[in-house]
Amino acid sequence: MTSALLFACVGAILFALGLAGVALIGHLLRRIFAFNVMGSGTFLILVGLAQRHGSADPVPQAMVLTGIVVAVAATALALALTRRLHALTGKLELPADEP
């Protein structure tokens, strides 16, 4: 198994796990974690692609860096909103859908 393939498989698994987490878990903080896991899965795939042909390919690395920045911003926003929700309702789960 080549290194790239290993990265790809692990990345795919992480992505799937993260996706399932965001979709199925109720607890907000854990969902945010799951989102980060999802992102990391994608980044792993990209990093694996970056060292596929021996020499380092800068494009996927640039993509990963950008992706990390975006994920950080998104996580920060999610955490801020979660904190506010907790301050307002005392809960860390989204309320059930309104009728």
Next chain:
Amino acid sequence: MTSSELLPIALLMSSLLPGLVIFALPEGWVALRTTLNLFGAVAKLALVALLLLGVAAGQEYGVRFAVLPGLDLAFKADALGLLFISLSAVLWLFTTLYAIGYLEGAPHRSRFFGFFSLCVTATVGIAMAANLFTFFIFYELLTLATFPLVVHRGTEKAMRGGTIYLAYTLVGGAALLTGIVWLHHLLGHTEFAHGGIAAALGAEYAGQLTLIFVLLIAGVGVKAALVPLHGWLPQAMVAPAPVSALLHAVAVVKAGAFGIVRIVYEVFGIEFAQSLELLAPLAMLAAVTIIWGSFRALFQDDLKKRLAYSTISQVSYIVLGVALFGPLGTVGGLVHLVHQGIMKITLFFCAGNYAETLGIHKVSEMNGAGRRMPLTTLAFSIGALGMMGAPLTAGAISKAWLSDGATAAGMDWAIWVLWTSSFLNAAYFLPILWRAWFRPAPNAWPEEQILRRGWRETAWLLLLPPLATAIMTIAAGTLAETPGSPLEWAKLIADQEYLTWSP
């Protein structure tokens, strides 16, 4: 922009612009609103007169405007359209006068007259449409503009009437649109032309064309109140009397009938339609509507509802005339388009007078009304006699031509239908006249709001319109052979639509 392009646009603007301004007017500015209303109506009449003169001299009027690549908004003023426009313009003037009188002191007049003007704009657009696309746009615009008028009073009953009205007309509109797009897809255009355009397609399209015909007729048939699509009309009676007058004589119902005329003559072509065997079923549908409408009218005590069912019946005379193959039938149908408008509006004006002056809404309350309101009842009588086809009235002319047309088309059963309908008309109109003229009046009227002052039995704005249209009914009947009369005009149009006919 040449004058031949400017005139159709000016005709549209003559009611659109005053209408838009009226929307913005504060409720209290009665004088300005009335001036705008009347100015628009008179201007429109003047423009129509100009158009008539021009078309008689051989001038062509039209304007075209691309909306999408291959799809044009197109207007033209041809003889058939002018027939409808003249009717609309003349009757709009009288309805405006009547409405000003009727709604005196009523709330929300700015809104009312704004939408009123939009209705007439839509009607003019329908009349001048040069293709089905333009026709459809103004046809649906008419639906939208009439809805606020039907629900004007804002009561629960008005809302219900409005909802039923919308349900019927929007579904009809969907059918109409399907037919139009389908035809456009097959032909590449939907321009009206004498003798129709559908014949350009080969015989293998007969099945599709029949379906398209059904869709189109069903679509316009809702407004034309063909059975079984007529259910909205009695419900729409909840609107104020000027609206009923407008809807039933000028705008909505006539637009539907006009649509059927355009579709049969200028989309399919009468001879092509006959070859596809589409006319006989249409004639039968019209016949059923004629009888059913008259029959239902017998049992209505509410005056406006009785008139509503009468309208359902009478408008199908036009459809019958259209479906009778041969120029005689065509003339009969077209001339009745005008005559029925004049007569029916008279009746509705009078019904409104009874309601406004004395609070009479039912036939059973009409005892002795003739003594109290002789002029109104005289106008009503003329209108009713016209409906029955009595000699010297416009109705007699229509009936004569329709009967001749039936014979010429080999559909003698249609004559039987016409006579039955006349009999039923007598059955539901004569009792009203009997009550009004020959029964003693009750001690007190249901709700006398306008007192009699000398010969002025009610406000003169309410009196003048029905008297004028009653006189027109007699004139159309007695002066039918003079050039410029609706009959002569109908003959002109019929001549154009039959390309291969030889007597």
Next chain:
Amino acid sequence: MIGLILLPLVWASLAFVLGPGRGKWLAIAGLSAQTWFAFDLAQQISAGKAAIGHQVGGWGAPLGIDLAADGLSSAMLLLTQCVALPLAIYASAYYKRDDAAGAYFWPLMGFLIAGLNALFVSADFFNIYVTLELVGLAAVGLVAAGGGAQQIAAALRYLFATLVGSGLYLLGVALLYGAYGTVSIESVSLLVTAEAPRMVWIAFGLMVLGLMLKTALFPFHYWLPPAHGGSPAPVSALLSALVVKASFYLMLRLWIGPFAPLVAAAPWLAWGPAALGTLAIFWGSWQAIRTPRLKMLIAYSTVAQLGYLFLIFPLLNGPGAIQAGVMQAFAHGLAKAAMFVAAGVFIKATGQDTVAGLAGAVNRLPITLFAFGLAGVTLMGLPPSAGFLAKWQLIEAALNQGHWWLVLVVLSGGLLAAVYVFRVLRQAFLLAPVDTPVLPFTPVPRTLEWTAFALALTSVLLGLRGVELMRLIQAVGAVA
């Protein structure tokens, strides 16, 4: 073209620096300039230059960022600017000085517009991802601004949905890069063939899935009604009119551009979006008919109307489908913005967000009601309006290819829309019952009413003259 991206970034940053609640004049001035740019660009493209390219900073692909605008992009840019400008004017009158909800509206709106503009002109997949995220985060921020628990919850739901959507998209981009070694749309278009490796098919599927989630296509629509129905009116208008159109635009782009060979090899794929679109129309309309709240009605209407956009996918082989889609996007964008704006006026005036509370509105707020009515006419697809033209084009395209059931769906959708639009109009015409206490009626600034009217009127006027727009989108193609 670069101005369309830089300018909003500039005024958004300035607005942020100026402090909470400030920046409306910057926004209006900036948007006016942007609108001018958009028209100028559209004019250039219509006049003959099929597409215009630009390399940011002078660096070309693969390291630099390429921008490209063709007819379709230009049309979307035009829509965005033309809707955003009136909305900015509306919002400037809507938010009072110390309103918590309006504290950071201007910077957020600026970033949102910048993101949208960048999205429409991006020429490589990864840049699209960045713009998607920018738009998504800005939108979530707008939804959450100044709100209570319900609004924050709606914002969080939206955030998770949008993050999953872009996450799927990014994974697709990664797989594409793995297959072809480039993320430039143009290059990939040349490389994709019907025999593409499975990775490319998976990438396509993931990207489409992610974009469907972001466009709230049934059954991924669950986040839209709370988010659009719960936010302040200017935000709802921006979201419903513009943001959801962005992901639709991307899906269309991918479908007709790089992945066209895949779609050609498996035409049955197109029926997926169409079927979901049909379900969206029916389900969304049904919910709109039933809900007692006004803004939820409009939000569900968005779900339904977005369904129309997806009906064009099976029709893309024949002529007229893209035109129908763009016209529908314009019609819905303008009309929905007008509707939310009108709803905002109603809510401000009556103090409540219910349909029942509108009784008698025809007398109190006639301009707004007229605007709502006009917008409703567009949504119902009745003439004269842009919605009618879109309906016509859709039906004609469907008939061209013999898909009769699509015609039925479109017609039924129009009738269902009539039910919920007239539900509102009926209520407004109804005389308030005499025995109920007269509800306190707050007068509303005229600007608010007239903005609604202007937006609605535009959607109607577009219905009378669609020729220029159609000519613009004829120029769909590769960058020169």
